[in-house]
Amino acid sequence: MAVDMPLTSTAARGNHASGDSRPRRRRSGRIWVKLVLGLLLVVEIYPLLWMFLTSLKSNSDYLNNSTWSLPTTWEWGNYSEAWSTGHIGLYVRNSLLAVLPSLALILLLGTAAGFALQIMVWKGRSLTLLIFLAGIMVPSQMILLPLFTVYFQAGLSGTLWPLILTYTGTGLPLTVFMMATYYKTVPRELFEAATIDGAGILRAFWTISIPMVRNAILTVGLVQFFFIWNDLLIALTFTNNQDLRTIQVGLLNFTGDFGATQYGPLFAAICINVFGTLVIYLFLNQKVMKGLTGGAVKG
Numbered sequence: 001m002a003v004d005m006p007l008t009s010t011a012a013r014g015n016h017a018s019g020d021s022r023p024r025r026r027r028s029g030r031i032w033v034k035l036v037l038g039l040l041l042v043v044e045i046y047p048l049l050w051m052f053l054t055s056l057k058s059n060s061d062y063l064n065n066s067t068w069s070l071p072t073t074w075e076w077g078n079y080s081e082a083w084s085t086g087h088i089g090l091y092v093r094n095s096l097l098a099v100l101p102s103l104a105l106i107l108l109l110g111t112a113a114g115f116a117l118q119i120m121v122w123k124g125r126s127l128t129l130l131i132f133l134a135g136i137m138v139p140s141q142m143i144l145l146p147l148f149t150v151y152f153q154a155g156l157s158g159t160l161w162p163l164i165l166t167y168t169g170t171g172l173p174l175t176v177f178m179m180a181t182y183y184k185t186v187p188r189e190l191f192e193a194a195t196i197d198g199a200g201i202l203r204a205f206w207t208i209s210i211p212m213v214r215n216a217i218l219t220v221g222l223v224q225f226f227f228i229w230n231d232l233l234i235a236l237t238f239t240n241n242q243d244l245r246t247i248q249v250g251l252l253n254f255t256g257d258f259g260a261t262q263y264g265p266l267f268a269a270i271c272i273n274v275f276g277t278l279v280i281y282l283f284l285n286q287k288v289m290k291g292l293t294g295g296a297v298k299g
Contacts, residue, residue, distance in 0.1 A: 048275075051267055051270060051271060051274070052271055053070060054263070054264075054267045055079070055267035055268040055270070055271045056071045056074045056075050056076065056264070056268075057071045057263070057264050057267075058071075058072075058075050058264055059262055059263055059264060061073065061264075062263040063263075075264050078262075078265045078267075079265075079268045079271075081262070081264075081265040082265040082266070082268040082269040082272065083272075085262075085265065086250075086254055086262075086269050087250060088247070088269045088272060090245075090250075091245050091246060091250030091251075092247055092272075094239075094244060094247075095247045095248075097160055098160050098163040098167065098246060099167070099228045099229055101164050102163070102164050102167035102168050103221060103224055103225055103228065105164075106168055106171040106172060107217055107221050107224075109168075109175075110171075110172055110175030110178075110179050110220070111175075111179050111209075111210070111213070111217060112205065113180075114175075114176055114178075114179025114180040114181075114182065115179075115183060115205050117129050117132075117180045118184055119186070119191055119204075119209065129176075129177075129180060132172070132176045132177060133173065133177055134173075135173030136177065140170050140233065141233065144233070144234065144237050147162070147166060147238075148162075148237060148238065151238065157238075157240065158240065158241070160244060162238040163234065163235060163238055163246070166234050166238065167231070167234070170234075171224050171227065174224075175220055175224060179213070179217075179220065182216035183209070183213065186212045186213065190208055190212070191209075194208055218284065222280075222281070226277065229247075229248075229277060230248060231246075232249065232252065235248060235249045236248075236249050247273055250269075251266070251269055251270060251273065254266045254269060
């Protein structure tokens with residue numbers, strides 16, 4: 001007994017010390033995670049804050065003072081000047097007129113194609129999916145010059161139709177691939193039961209498949225919206241006058257009175273663009289996360 005007691009107490013002390021070290025390691029791990037998250041938060045928020053503060057500076061304040069200094073006078077009128085003199089309202093309208101029809105066509109055609117490639121059984125669907133995948137690998141820069149010639153000969157130059165058609169064509173391959181992946185998660189038994197009940201293919205598509213993949217449609221739609229809204233190259237190629245400029249092209253050629261660049265209104269216009277899209281994402285981010293995880297259930 002005298003020999004066993006020290007061994008037992010030593011083992012107990014060892015277990016107690018091991019038990020104390022685990023919570024310490026957990027706490028230190030949590031502290032490091034919080035520090036990393038805080039650093040990432042600063043990296044993300046600080047540029048937005050700097051851009052907002054710069055949008056409230058006067059032109060002389062921006063040119064004469066330090067870049068990191070606060071505004072000496074808070075020029076809230078920069079936003080109204082950006083909207084009126086800088087024609088940001090016109091550029092936003094043009095962007096919406098180009099983006100919304102393109103997005104509607106991309107989602108409708110891409111969802112229908114994904115349904116046909118994964119749910120319907122027909123010969124050659126694997127080859128068709130490979131053809132759509134090949135479209136992802138084609139750089140958009142390679143097709144701009146031929147498309148410009150085609151649109152000019154078709155009499156579509158001077159309208160927003162070149163943007164709508166090009167956005168739809170370039171957005172479809174990725175959309176078809178993603179929707180085909182999401183349709184893999186939908187149980188086939190639902191469509192078999194609907195067929196037994198007498199439902200046709202269109203009814204199965206609209207009443208069964210669309211509600212099942214609505215989060216996926218929202219996710220793909222939001223991804224494509226940001227791609228199209230932030231596009232500069234395609235819009236710069238096919239917009240040949242100021243009345244057709246989208247917001248990205250308008251920001252590139254932003255000028256104030258007498259053709260001089262007014263940095264306060266310019267940054268105000270950038271804030272209108274950035275914070276507008278950021279608000280859209282903040283409202284829809286939960287559904288986007290559901291859509292992303294839904295497509296990862298089956299591969």
